[in-house]
Amino acid sequence: MRQVPFGASLAPFSHPGWQIGPGLLIAGSLLALTIAGVAALLCQAPLPEASELWQNRYLSNVIRFTVWQATLSTGLSLVLGLVIALVLVRQPRFPGRGLLLRMMELSLVLPTIVAVSGLVGVYGRHGWLTSVIDHWTTFGWNLYGLNGIVLAHIFFNAPLAGRILLQALESVPAPRRRVASQLGLQGWWLWRTLDWPAVSQVLPGLAALVFTLCFTSFAIVMTLGGGPASTTLEVAIYQSLRFEFDFGRAALLAIVQLLICGAIWLLMVRRGLSANLTPQRSFPETILRPDSLGLTRFRDVALLLCFTLFLLLPLAAILVRGMPGLVTVAIDGGNPLADLANATLRSFAIALPAGALSVLSALLVRALASRGGPHLIRLSSVATAVPLMVPPIVLGTGLFLLLRPSLGHAYQGLALVALINGLMALPFVTQLLRGPLTGLDEATTRQADQLGLLGWYRWRWLHWPRLRRPLALAMAYGTGLSLGDFGVIALFGSPGQPTVPVLLYQQLGSYRMELAAGTALWLVTLLLLVFAAFNLPGYRRKQSRHQQDALKTLAEARHA
Amino acid sequence: MPRRSLALFAGIALPLLAHGQANETLTVYTHPSFAAAWGPGPGVKEAFEQRCDCTLEYVVLDSGGDILQRLRLEGNSTDADVVLGLHTGTMETARQTDLLAPHGITFESLELPIDWQDSLFVPYDWGYFAFVYNTEQLPNPPNSLEELVNAPEELQIIIQDPRTSTPGLGLLLWMKAVYGDQAGEKWQALSDNILTTTKSWSDGYFSLFMNGEAPMILSYSTSPAYHMAIDKTDRYQAAEFEEGHYLQVEVAALVEPSEQKALARDFLQFILTADFQRHIPLKNVMYPAIDLGDELPEVFDRLIQPDNTLFIDPAIVAEKRKSWLDEWLNAMIP
Numbered sequence: 001m002r003q004v005p006f007g008a009s010l011a012p013f014s015h016p017g018w019q020i021g022p023g024l025l026i027a028g029s030l031l032a033l034t035i036a037g038v039a040a041l042l043c044q045a046p047l048p049e050a051s052e053l054w055q056n057r058y059l060s061n062v063i064r065f066t067v068w069q070a071t072l073s074t075g076l077s078l079v080l081g082l083v084i085a086l087v088l089v090r091q092p093r094f095p096g097r098g099l100l101l102r103m104m105e106l107s108l109v110l111p112t113i114v115a116v117s118g119l120v121g122v123y124g125r126h127g128w129l130t131s132v133i134d135h136w137t138t139f140g141w142n143l144y145g146l147n148g149i150v151l152a153h154i155f156f157n158a159p160l161a162g163r164i165l166l167q168a169l170e171s172v173p174a175p176r177r178r179v180a181s182q183l184g185l186q187g188w189w190l191w192r193t194l195d196w197p198a199v200s201q202v203l204p205g206l207a208a209l210v211f212t213l214c215f216t217s218f219a220i221v222m223t224l225g226g227g228p229a230s231t232t233l234e235v236a237i238y239q240s241l242r243f244e245f246d247f248g249r250a251a252l253l254a255i256v257q258l259l260i261c262g263a264i265w266l267l268m269v270r271r272g273l274s275a276n277l278t279p280q281r282s283f284p285e286t287i288l289r290p291d292s293l294g295l296t297r298f299r300d301v302a303l304l305l306c307f308t309l310f311l312l313l314p315l316a317a318i319l320v321r322g323m324p325g326l327v328t329v330a331i332d333g334g335n336p337l338a339d340l341a342n343a344t345l346r347s348f349a350i351a352l353p354a355g356a357l358s359v360l361s362a363l364l365v366r367a368l369a370s371r372g373g374p375h376l377i378r379l380s381s382v383a384t385a386v387p388l389m390v391p392p393i394v395l396g397t398g399l400f401l402l403l404r405p406s407l408g409h410a411y412q413g414l415a416l417v418a419l420i421n422g423l424m425a426l427p428f429v430t431q432l433l434r435g436p437l438t439g440l441d442e443a444t445t446r447q448a449d450q451l452g453l454l455g456w457y458r459w460r461w462l463h464w465p466r467l468r469r470p471l472a473l474a475m476a477y478g479t480g481l482s483l484g485d486f487g488v489i490a491l492f493g494s495p496g497q498p499t500v501p502v503l504l505y506q507q508l509g510s511y512r513m514e515l516a517a518g519t520a521l522w523l524v525t526l527l528l529l530v531f532a533a534f535n536l537p538g539y540r541r542k543q544s545r546h547q548q549d550a551l552k553t554l555a556e557a558r559h560a
Numbered sequence: 561m562p563r564r565s566l567a568l569f570a571g572i573a574l575p576l577l578a579h580g581q582a583n584e585t586l587t588v589y590t591h592p593s594f595a596a597a598w599g600p601g602p603g604v605k606e607a608f609e610q611r612c613d614c615t616l617e618y619v620v621l622d623s624g625g626d627i628l629q630r631l632r633l634e635g636n637s638t639d640a641d642v643v644l645g646l647h648t649g650t651m652e653t654a655r656q657t658d659l660l661a662p663h664g665i666t667f668e669s670l671e672l673p674i675d676w677q678d679s680l681f682v683p684y685d686w687g688y689f690a691f692v693y694n695t696e697q698l699p700n701p702p703n704s705l706e707e708l709v710n711a712p713e714e715l716q717i718i719i720q721d722p723r724t725s726t727p728g729l730g731l732l733l734w735m736k737a738v739y740g741d742q743a744g745e746k747w748q749a750l751s752d753n754i755l756t757t758t759k760s761w762s763d764g765y766f767s768l769f770m771n772g773e774a775p776m777i778l779s780y781s782t783s784p785a786y787h788m789a790i791d792k793t794d795r796y797q798a799a800e801f802e803e804g805h806y807l808q809v810e811v812a813a814l815v816e817p818s819e820q821k822a823l824a825r826d827f828l829q830f831i832l833t834a835d836f837q838r839h840i841p842l843k844n845v846m847y848p849a850i851d852l853g854d855e856l857p858e859v860f861d862r863l864i865q866p867d868n869t870l871f872i873d874p875a876i877v878a879e880k881r882k883s884w885l886d887e888w889l890n891a892m893i894p
Contacts, residue, residue, distance in 0.1 A: 113763060113766065117766060124768070124773045219763060222724070222757065223764075238723065242626075242629060245632065401633060507598070508762035510598040
């Protein structure tokens with residue numbers, strides 16, 4: 001039993017209810033909303049015979065292909081992400097490391113059409129890299145088909161995996177790292193004692209997240225898939241809803257998708273239940289790993305160069321393509337510039353609250369996981385991801401049917417967009433915060449309990465110093481995802497006042513290709529700025545830490 | 561300080577007053593390419609508001625399909641007075657919702673390649689589906705659909721998915737109109753020329769075609785007009801096919817539950833005037849639905865003029881679409 005010291009009840013938000021109530025409310029409403037969304041469709045039409053799924057050749061093909069490409073994409077993304085995270089943790093200091101991290105963060109939030117345009121510019125039939133390959137080798141590279149789908153999914157998800165895994169690896173406690181360094185552990189032993197315990201905390205959840213993203217991917221699969229033979233279940237759902245108004249069939253397919261992705265989540269969350277028993281009292285700092293020098297360093301540098309090129313080339317293609325348009329807009333000014341400026345403000349007005357909402361909800365849901373039993377932990381993990389598993393078009397239609405009478409005008413609509421964007425970002429933000437939040441060891445928690453460090457104070461003095469950087473990163477992801485979002489806003493309709501992605505689509509629809517390329521570049525710049533800005537606090541702390549190093553060593557010695 | 565609060569008060573109160581003065585608001589559901597700053601929307605709004613003493617408000621939905629979907633979901637409680645942006649591929653489904661009311665217009669000035677006598681739908685523009693090609697990459701484009709179907713594999717084209725895109729559905733109907741029962745086989749023959757099938761026109765045009773990925777893309781016969789008039793380049797042209805080209809007509813309609821039917825009918829009348837139509841050619845990049853005379857930009861004279869207009873009755877399209885889609889899927893999936 002936890003001891004509740006005298007006077008603890010005075011700490012704000014220290015009642016146990018505060019740790020369970022809000023989180024339970026959020027997790028519960030996410031589940032309820034999703035179920036209600038699908039159920040609202042079923043109220044309109046009955047569920048068709050499930051036997052259609054395996055009798056219809058097309059549908060069974062689609063399901064098989066979707067599972068196959070998602071598994072392949074997830075596996076490769078995680079392997080590449082892990083390799084890069086290990087390289088980055090081995091090489092904590094090199095010029096441009098910060099920029100590489102920002103690029104890794106950026107790739108996930110790029111709007112599909114922008115990223116695809118960049119990828120095509122590099123790997124397409126007349127892409128930069130393809131011409132090089134064609135010139136020097138006889139290898140017949142073709143982007144369109146499974147190749148392109150997997151490549152694009154790796155481009156989106158490997159950097160995300162790498163970023164989250166790096167954060168997990170960096171959170172390995174300093175004493176542990178020092179011991180490993182002193183023992184000269186290398187290779188398998190280093191991996192087994194130092195890296196694997198850190199990685200295994202986040203890997204299952206990450207795998208489930210990436211699988212869900214690849215499974216529900218829509219425009220990428222269609223554009224790069226080559227034809228209807230490679231489509232995902234989402235296309236079939238779209239067809240049922242938009243063209244045939246077959247709500248029953250759409251609901252059936254959505255349920256199939258929910259079951260497959262949900263099963264993966266449940267499986268993964270069960271695997272990921274392990275507590276951190278090691279003391280963790282100091283902040284991450286540079287401790288030389290035995291495997292970071294010599295030949296390894298050469299290999300690491302080569303790997304990093306390749307990975308940087310992999311991320312950088314598509315971005316460079318976007319830059320080259322967008323520059324003329326953006327420069328014209330900047331120089332000519334007038335309406336296009338005003339449109340862009342207004343759209344930017346509007347985008348931030350939605351994205352910043354959405355980001356804050358996602359971080360706050362993630363914290364509340366994680367608080368639930370840290371206090372509740374295994375069932376609550378599982379609920380909290382799965383509930384945050386459920387909105388990703390249901391196609392937005394199904395959820396949107398269902399919610400529209402439910403909320404319709406109370407849906408007011410445009411501004412309410414924008415608030416709703418911010419709300420939904422915030423919820424959509426929740427699974428990412430939860431993954432980012434999982435490691436840092438569960439990383440606290442038993443001894444520290446017990447000591448905090450004894451000191452009566454509860455509620456707000458516990459949060460302020462125990463969690464905040466450790467969480468500041470992960471929180472800023474989570475906020476950046478939440479904001480970035482909302483900033484680049486087009487789907488939700490298109491679903492609810494906008495009153496002719498576009499956000500930046502909507503502006504981009506409007507320009508595309510009106511043949512303004514050069515202008516659109518400029519807007520795409522502007523959007524990428526904004527996203528990069530968001531990640532740079534939210535990473536600033538962490539950067540400044542890193543600078544000042546060197547002065548405190550001496551003091552900290554002293555404190556640690558005394559502690560031991 | 562008092563002056564500042566006065567200014568603040570005025571800032572809040574004036575828009576409210578101004579809002580109170582406007583008599584009526586006409587709500588039009590439309591899609592982004594119409595309502596965008598570069599689309600015909602803003603010009604049309606200005607011109608109509610000058611004559612009606614009302615406010616024209618666009619609610620922008622993702623596509624023509626979404627307009628229809630929203631209308632169905634909202635049913636009798638809809639805010640829409642007019643829907644603008646449906647087309648010949650979706651209008652029959654819209655008719656079946658029973659949510660549209662007769663416009664009561666006699667089409668006198670209408671100029672379309674086909675005879676149009678519909679009591680619900682008012683055409684506001686039209687165009688032919690066509691393959692647009694890059695003259696630098698492809699100096700000699702195919703002269704017929706048959707030539708394209710039998711073209712060597714080197715010729716790669718980009719098309720859109722008929723389940724998610726309007727031109728995509730257009731090509732499906734085009735193939736059907738030309739080949740009838742043989743459409744499936746012909747799709748199979750065409751399939752090795754298809755580089756990819758994108759979700760939307762924008763995906764294909766922006767990400768692939770303008771990136772030089774394929775020399776030819778499914779689009780409209782009017783697309784080159786934009787490139788010639790605004791981009792000032794003759795590089796992109798439409799290939800004229802001997803069999804003829806499939807016609808698309810974009811339409812608007814009056815919404816039955818609307819409480820402002822008189823105003824909405826005025827708007828539908830207004831659609832067939834030069835004040836509306838002059839915004840169509842270069843802003844919507846389609847043919848105007850009436851004869852604009854000299855106001856039609858010159859580049860429109862340089863577009864292809866198909867001898868044969870292909871068109872399947874929308875009622876038949878609505879009835880057969882599902883089976884034609886299945887036929888296409890079966891042909892395309894080995």
